[in-house]
Amino acid sequence: MSTRQHRKSYLRPLIVPLVAVAFSGYFAWHGWHGSFGIEARRQLDREATRLAAELDAIHKERATIERRVALLRASSLESDMLDERAREILGFANANEVVVFAGGRKPVVKN
Structure with missing residues (x-):
């Protein structure tokens, strides 16, 4: 073996x-x-x-x-806020006002 x-x-x-x-x-x-x-x-x-x-x-x-x-709600509507929004949306201002827009849009001055 x-x-x-x-x-x-x-x-x-x-x-x-x-x-x-x-x-x-x-x-x-x-x-x-x-x-x-x-x-x-x-x-x-x-x-x-x-x-x-x-x-x-x-x-x-x-x-x-x-x-x-x-x-801007009807129950507590503030005239300054309404005026500000209207001017911003429409882009209008009076001739004797000074308006500064931060968004870059120029307002249209109407006499």
Whole structure:
């Protein structure tokens, strides 16, 4: 009877640990950089902060507009607001008035 002797391989005992390290590295990489990872969460937080600031600015602008509209309602009509809107829409002014338009339109002066 003959026996066969094999040389011990140095790589064979390292196969399982190397595969485990490769899988761990794969999941660690995607846990950090993936679409649901830590970096993605940081970007979402920055975006949420930016959008919250934009929402606050829009709420302030809306409140300003609502205050101006409230002055034009029939129950509390203010003649200055009505005059201002009419001049802005029509673009007219009297000859003895000085009118400054911020929008860039020039008024038509009637005598």
